Amino acid sequence: MTVALDRKDFLRIVAIGGVGLSLGLEFAPGSAEAAAPGMPAAPAFVPVAWVEMGTDGLTTIVVNQTELGQGITTALPMCVAEELDIPMSSVRFRISPAEPKYYNAVWHGIQTGGSRSTPSMSPVMRKAGATARLMLVTAAATQWNVDPAACTTSNAMVLGPSGQKAKYVDLLTAAAAVPVPATVTLKTPEKFKILGTRQGRLDVKPKTNGTAVYGLDVKVPGMKYASIEKPLQIGGKVASFDASAALKYPGVRQVIQVPAGIAVIADNTWAAFQGRKLLKVTWAPGPNAGVSTDSIYSEARTLSKTPGVVLKTTGDVATPLTGKVVTASYETQYLAHAPMEPMNTTADVRADGVTLWTPTQAQTDSQKVAAKIAGVPLEAVKVVTTFCGGGFGRRGETDFVEDAVYTSKAAGIPIKLVWTREDDIRNDPYRGGTVSSMIAAMTPEGKVTTLKHTMVCSSIVARAIPFLFKNGIDPLAGNGMTNTPYLIPNQLVDWHRLNVAIPVGFWRAPYANSNTFATESFIDELAHAAGKDPVAFRLAMLEAGSPPRVVLERVAKLAKWGAPLPAGHAHGVAMGQWDDAWIAMVAEISLPNNKLKIHKLTASVDVGQPLNIDGLEQQVPSAMIYALSAAIGGKITFADGGAVQKNFNDFTVLHMADSPEFVIDIVRSTEKSTGAGEVGTPCVAPALANAIFALKGQRIRALPLNDGLLT
């Protein structure tokens, strides 16, 4: 297959010589650059869209998920290599183009998010490897005139029943003539040699020598740089503008009004930024005029005192509560995603088509918006997915793609559209703030009989996936509440949609990242109200042998829950869930001078059959560190409809000096593999809050915790 895109001229192709070669960007096998040293020959055997085997002995795995740091471009090739019986040292990857044959079935297109890559694509990639293997075996068996079932494979070779041996590389032409089998048998986990082991990242070398190409690094012929001056008030509009001073800055070429604001087009990024500063723009207020943090939470608190739309009901939730009744309410703050690479896209809009070079999690959605803006069919929009400097859900949006497409269309030239960090912090689809009102009833013995939550927040789904928003219900809003692992007979979760025009979006473990602060803090409060140990209290409500119970038992043992700690230290525990993955965490903290010091986070995690152990040991602490920034001090506040914070100086994130020790325990499950990028996020804030309570008896019910410690 050859992609009809003239990348040779348009892109820096990154090839790191040697075994384990990995490429910065997709390339076209069979095109001119394939003949260059270090580049693969045209593949001789392409049994399925995902596997390209070359006469050089190297196998290229085509990955249809965006590499955001989560290691999917290592994990999915591992799946192929496992079933195909080839060494990882002979494997490389490339990112697929956004074409239907590479679509991910769960997304009906190409998209990355929700920790869906592993559960959706690992079975597909294993099948692809098994298919290629069976075709190679069939080719060898035919040559040897033996039954294919009598042959085995090992280390890129087919082995016959009488000691025959054939290297895959010598079977490629014959295998290419074998019909693609209708069914294949996958290995059983006890036969795994690659899955469940530690494997080095295939993208590690270009990410340590500056050659990995991110969206911001793309350069195409005739390209100019652009940046858009946007209103400080989210949803504000341009009333009028004067570009005369901006146009005089050296290197500024054009100033154009686009839907998001005023685009300054220049010879380099700096000139575009300087041009923006010289613009005189009068802004017209939009729907967020006058909106502030106080106004948002005031409305949310009022709503939280009344019943909302029911998301879940179990048992009897109508009878008035008896026994020991406990109430509490919790609040979480707004947060920006703030991935390291500011939003950007390079777009070349022509009359007959569009090319996008973009660090995106949403290739198909990007094609749709570009097609609409440019007035071309979807098929005429080509997407080249670059490496992404973080994502966390932010790059599932298309706002930065739209900015580039509008600007290129208006300017008539290829445009690299760059956001500043300030644009990023102020124009984020934020992790939305929440207010949760909780009530529970317990028997005198401390058995929880009823648990009710009323949660208030803006809807991500109503904005981002409106067709899933039905009957006033956001089907994801209860995540972290409706799927509680605890065996409580009577449960109610209801929800109010907060109608604020400040956009909220998918942010690492969406909804669960805020709801779990409420649920796991409240369970802790119930344990203390019942006079019980918080771990024992939880275990009593978890089904024996179930994954959540197993991870809690394991982490309690590993962290030595209940054993004496150094003076001034305390433990806090919390559970977390994402999809089919479970985590339990124990935080060890102290409070020198009332300042939160986190010593150690110990976690047991069950993500089903692990793919790359080394990858899991990266992703779980990664999610926890992301959550630490959010739990401790990070916050976005609003004044007159705009974010008060602007950059990493006032939107605070964790630095190395505050990063604790991590102990990560991975359950060696053989159940279905699930994603690991998000499960580590939800439990962090409640574990810390529970530890603070254990240490000083202060129950902090609003995030970030630092604000609570100061009051």
Place this chain on the structure above:
Amino acid sequence: MVKLTVNGTDHVLDVPDEMPLLWAIRDVVGLTGTKFGCGIAACGACTVHLDGAAVRSCVLPVKNAVGKKITTIEGLAPIDKPHPVQVAWVAQNVPQCGYCQSGQIMAAAALLAHKPHPTDADIDVTMTNICRCGCYPRIKSAIKSAAAGVA
């Protein structure tokens, strides 16, 4: 006109004196390994060496780099003969998204050149570069193994 010496090569650039070195390196010289993260010297993604010292190039006007030896990630070591810090980074699979890593590596290399055997406290004080993927535990570990020559 500004004359810069980047990775041992002289470049004469037609840019304003106040243009930050970052943008001169990336957009004009064309070396994109050095990254833009914040523009206010808060994150360190833009870290390069100026006469061997780690500096945040996003706030350093090019005029202040004239006559100095500028080293970027591309010039830290030959691609087939990586710097000990890069070797340690690969051995420990440090990067995730990788975007901050050029800056992290340049900061770590400058630290080790100045202090070959840093303590944990030295590392914490010096390595203030932000990583949103949370690679901190592995960055610290890789610096130590590079210092010990065990990478």
